[in-house]
Amino acid sequence: MGELGLFGLPFSEEFGGAGADFLSLCLAIEEVSRADAGVGITLEAAVCLGAAPIHDFGTREQKEKWLPDLLAGRGMWSFGLTEPEAGSDAGATKTRAELVDGSWVVNGAKQFITNCGTKISAGVTVTAVSGKGAKGQPEISAIMVPTGTAGYHVLESYRKLGWHSSDTHPLSFEDCRVPEGNLLGERGGGYRQFLHTLLGGRIAIAALAVGLAQACLDASLSYAKERRTFGVPISKHQAIQFKLADMAMETELARTMVYRAATEYEHNGESTSEEVRMHAAMCKLFASETSKRAADQAVQIHGGYGFMEDYPVARYWRDVKVNEIGEGTSEVQRMLIARLLGC
Numbered sequence: 001m002g003e004l005g006l007f008g009l010p011f012s013e014e015f016g017g018a019g020a021d022f023l024s025l026c027l028a029i030e031e032v033s034r035a036d037a038g039v040g041i042t043l044e045a046a047v048c049l050g051a052a053p054i055h056d057f058g059t060r061e062q063k064e065k066w067l068p069d070l071l072a073g074r075g076m077w078s079f080g081l082t083e084p085e086a087g088s089d090a091g092a093t094k095t096r097a098e099l100v101d102g103s104w105v106v107n108g109a110k111q112f113i114t115n116c117g118t119k120i121s122a123g124v125t126v127t128a129v130s131g132k133g134a135k136g137q138p139e140i141s142a143i144m145v146p147t148g149t150a151g152y153h154v155l156e157s158y159r160k161l162g163w164h165s166s167d168t169h170p171l172s173f174e175d176c177r178v179p180e181g182n183l184l185g186e187r188g189g190g191y192r193q194f195l196h197t198l199l200g201g202r203i204a205i206a207a208l209a210v211g212l213a214q215a216c217l218d219a220s221l222s223y224a225k226e227r228r229t230f231g232v233p234i235s236k237h238q239a240i241q242f243k244l245a246d247m248a249m250e251t252e253l254a255r256t257m258v259y260r261a262a263t264e265y266e267h268n269g270e271s272t273s274e275e276v277r278m279h280a281a282m283c284k285l286f287a288s289e290t291s292k293r294a295a296d297q298a299v300q301i302h303g304g305y306g307f308m309e310d311y312p313v314a315r316y317w318r319d320v321k322v323n324e325i326g327e328g329t330s331e332v333q334r335m336l337i338a339r340l341l342g343c
């Protein structure tokens, strides 16, 4: 993917990017995920959660130091937001960062972090409480911690239901010291930054779900034309045809929603446009649920073979569930949509 330039797609050429747009990235994620969603999420997380915050909020020095390797795919950066007691409620962060003698000293734990334990994992940006805001609320800042920093531990990888080709670990930080200059963006800006990061991430992960739904349709259609029961290919049975028709229609609808949100994000992403936030949440929710229905029907169309590893649909079925969880659960998307409706 690095050699194809996929990691640099939506970034400026100044730092080694391809100067393409956000929609181009979504197209790449969709196509990669059509083959393997675990590889798709590796690309999505490296670009949207790892490199994008450095590109969007980093100083010139930080960008020059890190982006060329990340955009070329020689390194991957991670995004450490989720904690054992702070997932959907990400503002409940307990990890702390204290400024001591010109260094940030980080203590705490993160969990379910993608791309942090590979041979090319270059570092992680963690959100941490760095003090108190004007009204006594926790001040959350984003701190960049390079791989190999003393006190930064990447713990044993999880055994996951799906996304087996994706790298996911818990992290711990024990008096982990990084230079003051590793603050990303302004002090106290961590909350705003991760909301912005997750906005793009949501659209991109919806593209992943579209790719997976398309893979389910591809596999099911081809199997249905070959498998014969009662003297005809099962694609001639109306019950199978209706499943395929629904899969095709819903996949196309999800794709259209993703492309619209990606285009709006490209032009209005920096703004607080309610329309962008609404369409991002809607496409993430709809694409996740569409791909889950598609994987379920794909296994059904394959009958007993669908339950075996001989066909890819068993893997699609395992891979698809997490779309309803990562980068904001389906419940959180519904909450966001309802809030934007004025509830």
Ligand SMILES: Cc1cc2nc3c(=O)[nH]c(=O)nc-3n(C[C@H](O)[C@H](O)[C@H](O)COP(=O)(O)OP(=O)(O)OC[C@H]3O[C@@H](n4cnc5c(N)ncnc54)[C@H](O)[C@@H]3O)c2cc1C
Residues within 6 Å of the ligand: 045, 049, 078, 079, 080, 081, 082, 086, 087, 088, 089, 111, 112, 113, 114, 115, 160, 163, 168, 322, 325, 326, 327, 328, 329, 330, 331, 332
């Ligand atoms: C494979 C994988 C990779 C991941 N990669 C990363 C990563 O790279 N970086 C990162 O920071 N995080 C990552 N995550 C974490 C992911 O974003 C969180 O798992 C997700 O946000 C949900 O948080 P949680 O798991 O703590 O669930 P919880 O927040 O504990 O939620 C549990 C359940 O309660 C529901 N719920 C919670 N609050 C409400 C509410 N107010 N109303 C109604 N229902 C509610 C949720 O929808 C969910 O169904 C990853 C997760 C997975 C599984």
